Amino acid sequence: xxxxxxxxPGLVKPxxxxxxxxxxxxxxxxxxxxxxxxIRQHPGKGLEWIGYIYYSGSTYYNPxxxxxxxxxxxxxxxxxxxxxxxxxxxxxxxxYCARDQWGNWFDxxxxxxxxxxxx
Amino acid sequence: EIVLTQSPGTLSLxxxxxxxxxxxxxxxxxxxxxxWYQQKxxxxxxxxxxxxxxRATGIPDRFSGSGSxxxxxxxxxxxxxxxxxxxxxxQYGSSPRTFGQGTKVEIK
Numbered sequence: 001x002x003x004x005x006x007x008x009p010g011l012v013k014p015x016x017x018x019x020x021x022x023x024x025x026x027x028x029x030x031x032x033x034x035x036x037x038x039i040r041q042h043p044g045k046g047l048e049w050i051g052y053i054y055y056s057g058s059t060y061y062n063p064x065x066x067x068x069x070x071x072x073x074x075x076x077x078x079x080x081x082x083x084x085x086x087x088x089x090x091x092x093x094x095x096y097c098a099r100d101q102w103g104n105w106f107d108x109x110x111x112x113x114x115x116x117x118x119x
Numbered sequence: 120e121i122v123l124t125q126s127p128g129t130l131s132l133x134x135x136x137x138x139x140x141x142x143x144x145x146x147x148x149x150x151x152x153x154x155w156y157q158q159k160x161x162x163x164x165x166x167x168x169x170x171x172x173x174r175a176t177g178i179p180d181r182f183s184g185s186g187s188x189x190x191x192x193x194x195x196x197x198x199x200x201x202x203x204x205x206x207x208x209x210q211y212g213s214s215p216r217t218f219g220q221g222t223k224v225e226i227k
Contacts, residue, residue: 045220046207046218047164047207047209047218048218049215049216049217049218062215096163098163101169103211104152104154104169104211105154105169105209106154106156106164106166107166107175108163108165108166109163110163111163112163
């Protein structure tokens with residue numbers, strides 16, 4: 001079955017760019033049939049969808065983050081990535097990658113990775 | 120964007136009891152495009168229900184979803200020890216997709 005795993009720095013300085021990668025196993029991103037999303041969860045709080053990418057490279061972002069977000073895909077590595085620029089403490093969260101059922105629900109999810117923004 | 124409000128914030132119940140969780144939307148959810156997830160401490164959310172009432176693969180039939188328009192319900196008919204967790208609703212009828220703030224089901 002499809003599994004996802006996030007990776008990247010756990011600590012980012014304010015004003016810098018947060019960069020994370022999601023590696024997909026058990027299935028191919030380039031086979032199509034799904035979008036691939038990033039979602040975050042602020043400590044002790046709810047969930048916020050960040051954006052998605054299709055294997056072709058087409059993307060769609062949450063308007064609340066659109067100006068700072070870039071999601072890209074590397075089909076040769078079966079990975080997709082998140083970049084969030086100009087981070088502040090408000091961007092401290094657990095970041096999840098997930099398979100996105102055509103802009104509907106998310107299943108499955110990666111285990112998540114905590115990113116702390118601090119100097 | 121659609122705001123989802125879940126109630127109660129915390130539900131204290133005993134194993135074997137019935138749990139009823141509510142998710143109310145700030146405006147009608149298109150074609151009942153609503154999902155429910157379960158999240159245990161330190162774990163990622165797991166899809167339980169989509170389309171308001173369809174169980175995801177492998178989800179026990181003690182979990183059921185219902186509702187339409189702005190009012191949706193997740194029911195756990197008889198709580199098992201592994202069901203104590205936080206539950207989130209999510210709408211996908213309107214962009215951007217949004218989540219509720221969660222209901223914690225705890226052991227009484």
